[in-house]
Amino acid sequence: MTTSAEWAAGFEAVLRKHLPRLSADAELTGDLVLADHGLNSLATVNLLVAIEDEFDVMFPDELLAATTFTTPDALWTVLKEVL
């Protein structure tokens, strides 16, 4: 399992901005279910754009499955492919 130590700088900060139901002092673990912490479908679009902005990448369509945004680890795994 990926640990947060492997995440690129900025990844966690961007994620947290899109998780209104995750308190600032709570840990953001790799297996956190993002939908349970406020990432609805509309927020997913904003998260996608924010991640693409932060890392100056564009995800190809085939990597944008519903599963891509389930957990931080899932998203990081996909992001790693385009970094």
Added chain:
Amino acid sequence: MSQVTATRRESPEDLASGLVGLLRSHAAEVDREARFPAESVKALRESGLWGLTVPTEYGGPGGSLTELTGVAQILASGCLSTAMIWAMHTQQVDSLVRYASPSLTERVLPRIAAGEILLASVTTEAASGGKLTTAGAALVDGEDCLRLHRTAPIVTGGRHADGFLITMRDSADAADNRVTMVYADRVQLECDSADGAWDPLGMRGTHSAGMELRGDLPPDQVIGERGAFRTVAVESQIPLAHLAWSACWLGAARSAYADVIGLLRSRKRPSSLDPASDLVAERLARIRIDLELVSGYLARVTDEITACRAEGRSVDNPATQIHLNVLKVAAAELTFRAVDGLVRLSGLATGYLRTSAIPLERHFRDLRSASLNFSDDRLLKATGGLAVLDRSVRLA
């Protein structure tokens, strides 16, 4: 030949995708200079797509109408002018495939498949005002030849064409609706092209010129029956035009949409393209709806014409004619509206400037021609009349 058929062939769509970069790289200059897209057309001639619908026995890939509309969309994502030149050429190829005499077929189709002949159509006259099935200038029957002398106010790609499909009144004493179509190779003609300036709002690469053509043609170069061009028009020229043009327009609008999505997803997005904005989302959705409707209807009508042809049925019935006309009018209106919407969404700098990273203003100018390129007004009038004949309202 056997070697070619033995190797696995790329699909027409793959071949077209391989050309998009080249077409796109010349599109801006072709537009600026209002010149014929010579480099792009040369690449298309050599691509294996030049005779897409030429049957395999004459060296073509025997492509379907679905492949034709697919290729047209892809080419138009690179350069709409080039795609339209290809589409109009391919429209003429269809008439040759279906209506040329066996001897003419054997002479011409292999050369088209090999990329040697760019076909242009000469179906308008100054007097006809764009009416397809009447003609003034008359064929003269000579000894073992047909004598032709005709002026044409506008021939798309005429100066670069290697062969022409020309409509003529069948003879000097025939009614003006007894129209005969003939094929003429450029070498069989004396061609004078007028030096009129070509400086239109859009579609500036579809270099068009007035022409005067004269020559003597072998009698086997009549396309279809003498005096019966209406059949060629109804079964081939019109369906192919409406399918292929609609596909071209959709391809251009779709690529504009993709470019805007790409910009929205990049750091360079203008402030008007805020992905968190409900207004942006609503506008993107509305434009997507227009593109989806054209795409779906295009596929539906393509299937309808394909089925008619496969079953040997004529497309000359009110419902099918309505569907073909609706496709053309709807595609013209909705693709232009889509690009207009993208201009509004992107704002002044991205949407309106020639120096924009996205050629939205070119798409806007190009697609403005769609409702004029065979006038929607005329098609709507015809469609309204046909609708009265179709009491059961057979929807596509």
